[in-house]
Amino acid sequence: AQKITQTQPGMFVQEKEAVTLDCTYDTSDPSYGLFWYKQPSSGEMIFLIYQGSYDQQNATEGRYSLNFQKARKSANLVISASQLGDSAMYFCAMREGVGNEKLTFGTGTRLTIIP
Amino acid sequence: DVKVTQSSRYLVKRTGEKVFLECVQDMDHENMFWYRQDPGLGLRLIYFSYDVKMKEKGDIPEGYSVSREKKERFSLILESASTNQTSMYLCASSPTLFRGAKNIQYFGAGTRLSVL
Numbered sequence: 001a002q003k004i005t006q007t008q009p010g011m012f013v014q015e016k017e018a019v020t021l022d023c024t025y026d027t028s029d030p031s032y033g034l035f036w037y038k039q040p041s042s043g044e045m046i047f048l049i050y051q052g053s054y055d056q057q058n059a060t061e062g063r064y065s066l067n068f069q070k071a072r073k074s075a076n077l078v079i080s081a082s083q084l085g086d087s088a089m090y091f092c093a094m095r096e097g098v099g100n101e102k103l104t105f106g107t108g109t110r111l112t113i114i115p
Numbered sequence: 116d117v118k119v120t121q122s123s124r125y126l127v128k129r130t131g132e133k134v135f136l137e138c139v140q141d142m143d144h145e146n147m148f149w150y151r152q153d154p155g156l157g158l159r160l161i162y163f164s165y166d167v168k169m170k171e172k173g174d175i176p177e178g179y180s181v182s183r184e185k186k187e188r189f190s191l192i193l194e195s196a197s198t199n200q201t202s203m204y205l206c207a208s209s210p211t212l213f214r215g216a217k218n219i220q221y222f223g224a225g226t227r228l229s230v231l
Contacts, residue, residue: 009155033217043124045158045205045222052217091157095218101146101165101209102173103220105158
C-alpha cells in the first residue's frame with residue numbers, strides 16, 4: 001500500500017482563490033510527522049509546513065495551513081489567496097516513528113495559477 | 116542561510132560510464148540523503164548517511180553506491196551508468212534533533228542526468 005497518496009496529478013486555480021491540495025497517509029506508528037514541500041520549475045524543494053502527529057492544533061505558516069484530520073489520515077495543504085508564484089509541484093511527505101530521519105514522499109500535485 | 120549545493124545542474128553521460136554526483140552542505144548536518152525524482156513516481160530514496168563513513172540503503176539502491184568521507188560532502192556514484200538511470204537527482208541534508216522533533220530536510224537544486 002502507498003504510504004502517501006496524492007490523488008490530484010494537476011490542478012488549475014484562478015489567482016486570488018484558495019486552493020486545497022489533498023494528501024492521505026498510511027501508518028500504524030502513533031508517532032509521525034507530515035511535511036509539505038514546494039518545487040518550482042527551478043527544481044529546488046522548498047519546505048512549507050510541518051504537522052506532528054501529537055500536535056493539537058493545525059499548523060499554519062503565513063498563507064499556508066494544514067488541515068490535519070487524524071482519524072481520516074489526511075493532511076491537506078490549504079493555500080489562501082493564491083498568487084502566480086504559487087505555480088509549482090507540491091509534495092506531501094511523512095516521517096514515521098521516533099528517531100527515523102527518512103521521509104516518504106507522495107507523487108506530487110502540479111498546481112497552476114491562472115491570472 | 117541554509118545551503119545545499121549540488122555540483123552540476125545538468126549532466127550528459129554515456130552508457131557504461133562511471134558517474135559521480137557531488138553534494139555539499141554548509142550547515143554541519145549529520146544526515147544526508149540522495150533521492151531520485153521521476154514523473155509520476157515522486158521522490159524515492161536511494162541512500163542516506165547519518166554520519167561520516169556511515170550509510171544505509173534506501174528504497175532503490177540497486178545500481179548506485181555512495182561515499183561520505185567528510186561530514187559536509189555526500190557523493191552518489193553510478194558505477195556503470197545505464198539509460199534507465201536518466202533522471203533528476205536531489206540531495207538533501209538534515210540535523211539530528213531530539214527525538215520526535217520537527218526535522219526539516221533541506222534540498223539542493225537537483226542534477227538532471229541524461230544517460231545516452
